[in-house]
Structures are given as C-alpha cells and as structure tokens.
Amino acid sequence: MSGCCASPAFEAPQPPQPSGQLRTVVLIGPPNSGKSTLFNRLTGLRQKVANFPGVTVEQRMGQMAGVGREDLTLIDLPGIYSLDPYSEDARVSIDVLRGQMEGTPKPDAVLLVMDSLHLTRQLMLAAPVLAMGLPTLVLLNMSDLMEERGGSIDALKLARELGAPVAKISAVNGGGMGAIPLFLHQHTDRAAAQPLTLPILGNAASAHSWAAQVSRRTDYRAPLSVEGTRKIDNVLLHRIWGPLLFLVVVVGVFEVVFSIGQPLSDGFGGILADIGNLARPLLPAGWVQSLILDGAWKGISSVLVFLPQILLLFLFIGVLEDSGYLSRAALIADRGMRSIGLNGKAFIPLLSAYACAVPAIMATRTIENKRDRLATILVTPFMTCSARLPVYMLLIAAFVPNITYLHGFLGLQTVVMLSLYLAGFVAALATARLLKSSILKSSETPFILELPQYRMPTLRSLALRVVDRARVFLRNAGRVILAVTLVLWVLAHLPVMHTASGAYSTPELAESVIGRLGHFIEPAIAPLGFNWKIGIGLLSSVLAREVMVSTMGTLYGSDPGTEALNLQTALHHDLSLGGALALMIFFAFAMQCTSTIAVVRRETNSWKWPIAQFVYMLALAWVAAFAVNHLVMAFGG
Amino acid sequence: MSVLSQLNVGESGVLVDLDLPESVQNHLMHMGFVPDALVTTLRRAPAGDPTVYAIDGMEIALRRETAAAIHVRPAEASEAAFRKIEAAGQKTEDLQAEDPRIAASEDASGQFEAAR
Numbered sequence: 001m002s003g004c005c006a007s008p009a010f011e012a013p014q015p016p017q018p019s020g021q022l023r024t025v026v027l028i029g030p031p032n033s034g035k036s037t038l039f040n041r042l043t044g045l046r047q048k049v050a051n052f053p054g055v056t057v058e059q060r061m062g063q064m065a066g067v068g069r070e071d072l073t074l075i076d077l078p079g080i081y082s083l084d085p086y087s088e089d090a091r092v093s094i095d096v097l098r099g100q101m102e103g104t105p106k107p108d109a110v111l112l113v114m115d116s117l118h119l120t121r122q123l124m125l126a127a128p129v130l131a132m133g134l135p136t137l138v139l140l141n142m143s144d145l146m147e148e149r150g151g152s153i154d155a156l157k158l159a160r161e162l163g164a165p166v167a168k169i170s171a172v173n174g175g176g177m178g179a180i181p182l183f184l185h186q187h188t189d190r191a192a193a194q195p196l197t198l199p200i201l202g203n204a205a206s207a208h209s210w211a212a213q214v215s216r217r218t219d220y221r222a223p224l225s226v227e228g229t230r231k232i233d234n235v236l237l238h239r240i241w242g243p244l245l246f247l248v249v250v251v252g253v254f255e256v257v258f259s260i261g262q263p264l265s266d267g268f269g270g271i272l273a274d275i276g277n278l279a280r281p282l283l284p285a286g287w288v289q290s291l292i293l294d295g296a297w298k299g300i301s302s303v304l305v306f307l308p309q310i311l312l313l314f315l316f317i318g319v320l321e322d323s324g325y326l327s328r329a330a331l332i333a334d335r336g337m338r339s340i341g342l343n344g345k346a347f348i349p350l351l352s353a354y355a356c357a358v359p360a361i362m363a364t365r366t367i368e369n370k371r372d373r374l375a376t377i378l379v380t381p382f383m384t385c386s387a388r389l390p391v392y393m394l395l396i397a398a399f400v401p402n403i404t405y406l407h408g409f410l411g412l413q414t415v416v417m418l419s420l421y422l423a424g425f426v427a428a429l430a431t432a433r434l435l436k437s438s439i440l441k442s443s444e445t446p447f448i449l450e451l452p453q454y455r456m457p458t459l460r461s462l463a464l465r466v467v468d469r470a471r472v473f474l475r476n477a478g479r480v481i482l483a484v485t486l487v488l489w490v491l492a493h494l495p496v497m498h499t500a501s502g503a504y505s506t507p508e509l510a511e512s513v514i515g516r517l518g519h520f521i522e523p524a525i526a527p528l529g530f531n532w533k534i535g536i537g538l539l540s541s542v543l544a545r546e547v548m549v550s551t552m553g554t555l556y557g558s559d560p561g562t563e564a565l566n567l568q569t570a571l572h573h574d575l576s577l578g579g580a581l582a583l584m585i586f587f588a589f590a591m592q593c594t595s596t597i598a599v600v601r602r603e604t605n606s607w608k609w610p611i612a613q614f615v616y617m618l619a620l621a622w623v624a625a626f627a628v629n630h631l632v633m634a635f636g637g
Numbered sequence: 638m639s640v641l642s643q644l645n646v647g648e649s650g651v652l653v654d655l656d657l658p659e660s661v662q663n664h665l666m667h668m669g670f671v672p673d674a675l676v677t678t679l680r681r682a683p684a685g686d687p688t689v690y691a692i693d694g695m696e697i698a699l700r701r702e703t704a705a706a707i708h709v710r711p712a713e714a715s716e717a718a719f720r721k722i723e724a725a726g727q728k729t730e731d732l733q734a735e736d737p738r739i740a741a742s743e744d745a746s747g748q749f750e751a752a753r
Contacts, residue, residue, distance in 0.1 A: 082663070082667040084660070084664075117694065118693065120693065121669045125667075204671060205672055230679070233689075237682065242683040331687060331689070331698050332684070334700070338700075446657070446703040447687060447703070448664065448698075450695060450698075451696040451697070451698060
C-alpha cells in the first residue's frame, strides 16, 4: 500500500513576519524523550509516535500552528545520545542540526527536549548542543510525572548553569507549553543569540561527570523508579511465560481479525452492494452504467470490504508499539535472530511489517551495522503485510471450508491464514540467514537495546493511527484502484467490433485486449494452476497487492457469464483448490508493491538491491506455487 | 576485579572501565556506562541472553560478550564512599566541584539507594 510513505505535509513558507529572521526551529533530544509527541502538539501534524527508542527515523517538518506561529517551520529529528553518529538515523539529526542536510533549511533556533525522569544522563547531550551557539530553549519533558514520583529540579538554577532558558513541560497533556511561543518571541532575531562558554567535553566520561555536577548543583532529585514496569516484565519477560504469551498474542490477533473483523466486513460489504443497487436506476442503462457500476464500483468495493479488518490489525500493532512491548519482543527474539546472523533490533521492523513494509523498511535505520540493515531491508517484504489480507481472505473464504477444532476455538480458515503468515516469516528468516552467511557476512556489532518504561497507549493516539490508516486506504482505493479498474474495464471492452447488422458490440472477455494479454502470459503461469484471468490479476497486482481483488471484481463484473455471481463463487470458475492455495503462496512470497520497491531504492540508494529482491522473490513465489499446486493435485485435491 | 557478565541477577557492581571498540564504547558511555556508575543485573532474557542491566535509572540490554568486556568492582565500596561523603556534610559541595569523580560516584550511590 502506498501512502504510508507519504511525505509530511509541508506547505510553502508564509511571508516572514516583521519581527525577525527566525524561520526554522529544530526539535532535538535523546531517544524516547517525547520529541514527536511535542511535535504533534506544536504543529497539529499527526506523526507516528510509539514507545520505543528510534520511532522517528528521518527529519519531519511542519508549521508551528499549535502555538500560533505558522510562519515558523518546525523540524522533528531522530533521537541522539551524542553528536557522534552511531546509526543512520542519528546521522540525519546531526546533519540537520549542523545545517548540512541537503534540502532542509538551516535551523535558527533549537528546542532541546529532555526526559526529566532521567535528567542526569540526558544532560550529557545539552553541552554539545548548547555549544553550537544557536538560541536554545531547554524543555524538561514529563516533569509532571517526575514530580508525581517524588523527583524535583530547580529550573532556574539549571537555566543559570546552562546559560539558556529552561521550561518544565508535559508534551502529553500540554502543561507548560506557554514557554515556547514566549521563547520564540524573544528570539526572533538570530543575531541575538549569545553562545555560552561551556566546559569543553572531550569524552563521554567527562561529559557524564559534568552532567552529574550540573544535576547536583540544580538540586535534581531523580524520581523513584516505578516498580510497575519491572513487575510487568517479570511476567512478559519470564523464561516460560514470556515467549508463550508472545505466541498467544500473535495467534490472538488473527483470531480477532477473523472473528470480529469478518462480520464487520460482511456487513460493510452488504452496504456497499446496496449502494451500487440503489445507484443503478439513477444511471442511464448502457455503457455508462456498466463502466461505473460493473467496472469501477465493483472493483473498488471488492477492496473496500476489507477496511474493517485492516483497521483492526493496525489498531493492534498500534497497541504493541505505543505500550513499549516491541523492545521486549526484540529482547526475546535476540537469541533466535542471532542464529540467523542478525540481532534482536532487526525484529522490530519485521514485526511492524505485519502492518506495512514501507514504514518497517524505514525503521531499519536504527540498526547500526550497515550489512545487518541491508539484510533486514531485503527480507522485510516477506512479512505478511495488511495488503495481502484482502487476497488471503477472499481466497480462504472461497476455498477453505469453515471447519473448527478444539470446540470452536481454532478454525481451519485461521490455521491456513496462520500458515501463510508463518510461510512469509520463515522465508524472511531463511533468506536473512542465506544473506548473512554469504554476500552480507560481517563481524557482529554489539546489541545494545534500551527498554523504555511501559506506558498506557492513549485513546487519542490509537484513534489517530486508525483514522490515518483509513484515509490512506481510501485514498488508495480512490486513486490507484479506481484508475486500474477503469483502465481494465476499457481494455476488457476493446476492440469494439462491427456485427453483421452494422451495430457495435463489445468482444468476449477472452477476445478483448486485456484477454489477449492474459493469454500471452498464460504459458508462464499455467504450471501454477492459474489461467489467463488470474494472470491479468497478477499483472495488475504488481502495483499493489490488494489491486488483485478489485481486478478480479472488475473482470467478473464485465463478463456476462459471471457478472451475477459474487466474487467468491466466480473464482471457482477459474481456480481449483490447488490453484487457489498456489495463488496464496505466490502472494506470500512475491514482491508485488511499487511503494516497497521505491522505498528500498531510496534506502539502499541503488536500483541493484530492489531489482535483485524483486527477481528473487518472484522466483521463490513461482517455485513455491508450482510445488503447492502439484502437491495438491498429487493428493487428489 | 570482575566483569559485568559475571554478576548474578540482583547483584550490583561499580563500573571500572570498558574494553570495547571506541565507537561502541562511546555509545555505551553516552547511555550511562561511565566509570563509577552503579550497574545492577536485573534479569536475563527468556533464552538466557541478552541480560537487562539497570544503570542511571534506565534499563539497557546487552549480550554476554559485550558485558564481558565491561569491568566492574564490588558495589559495597561505592556505598562506603557515599557514607563518607555524607559524613563530611557541608564540605561535599566544595569537594565535588573540584573532583568530578566524587560527584559521579555519589550520583551512582543515590541510585543504589533507589534500587534497594
């Protein structure tokens, strides 16, 4: 699905206010200190915020609408521990901060965000940032939490120590935000900045002792660490319960997607069909009605039907990300990941890829070792993303009987679905192993992982994710799928022929332009159990996987033989059980997604890797589908 | 002197030095792994490795071979140092201004109290 990689909303800068030259403000701070939450509040933009270090992996820009300064551009950056880049995302921050990032304006002022629960360590970053001489406002985030837990700090003394204004804020509930417009108002002129002489900090040890001294002189008292997180981890990281709960959670998701999502989708599908039927008498009979209802509407609604289930999946991944569980998953997975030559951090993108591979591939920037990162990028598209769901669900509903085992707890349809997820996961791991023991072999980079405290996911942030995802999905349906289905419909009705009586008529589907194209590729896919119609679906799904479903909807809708049937029934005309299972496994492995290809091209900075990846995945998909089709045939399926 | 990976779960040590490649060492130090910091072994991952350490109020997971390159000494010494400074009372303020090591160890002892 495209759109998850959409560039941030960035309007043309408004004319500068008379007050000065201040144009660009940058947000910087250590990982997981709350920069993105603050960014969202200051701009009204909805950036993804989750509770694990390394959520923001590139710079993002927005207008500071939240504090009435829409003339100012705010840049949010990945968290850094120091000004020495350790990973790719940290390099982005440092380059932007120094004004060395191409295409990003040089910052005029800095908002330095620090987590006041761990101020001593966070202060280590303050010295090098302040030494850059830009007007800086130091924001002590989560200060409400700190005070609640018995911590304290003298902000005035800290301001004197640092030579910069300090404000206690809470980005989550908006406390203390008034300091920001005040600061921006005072520093409208860049020249007004007075760089302060801070001790030159040659190494980390001296930086730390400086930070410790400052925190002492400013009466910083660290809050008592809450026992809650450790108590939760006693269970979630338990030797036996930990991995077991992890499995239960994963299986549970798919049960939810099926048992709750399916009725929702069915109901939604009924509504969409009703809309089509209601519209039918309103349109003139003939080709216009056929184009709009049988072509476009049938195509779009066949994909829209899956919206409730996809949103449920995103909601669930959102809970995992926001709560802080992903870091624990990385910890649990490290041992296993190590055996394939990667480390636990590579597991986080793989897990996020259940929603969409595009943000997952960008999340690999937190992996320090370049070869590990490349290997992770190359295997991420194997993970079963939400765009495969419509295809799987359509085929499973059409071909797999609804039998349940264990007193209805586990359904055969769920088992097939889980097997497909497992197939993708195993293919990812096996490929990673192959890459890490051959072309991407490297010495091991130490695994250093910060485990954040658990946080309750806020309803607001979860709701925003779901709404955003729905928008992306609808936009996709509105643009890509609409365009594809319209083109398909036209190609299915060309060439227009003359009948003996002189009237115009449209060709049989098999004789149409698209039918001939399907027939052309049929020899390549016939061994997999696919005929030319499925071939057309495969061709169109290279754009995005879910297009397959709408393509089949449009094709059957424009064929008199099948137009009255629903999609599931119509598919039985073209697929045997073997072919259907082969088609599912083909989708599990093939890289049919232009957005993913584009993001791999961008992240690896070459066409070599995405092309190699596409060819490899296609070959694997073909071989696996061939094997499945022939196995099912051999066992009389 | 022992190494961090030798500490059992629940045990603490005071960091002496790190014997790791410079970039890794620098990164770890910015995460709080500095000399005189107090480290407590919190828990092992379900598979037995990596191990989660509490340092500077944060929880950081390291693999065994990384922890084996971090030298630590017993924590009691630091606690003693903390008591001595406490006893010195008023003088602490001036002392730590001159000697950053005291400030650092004091900071570590503070956490030690919290950890208990």
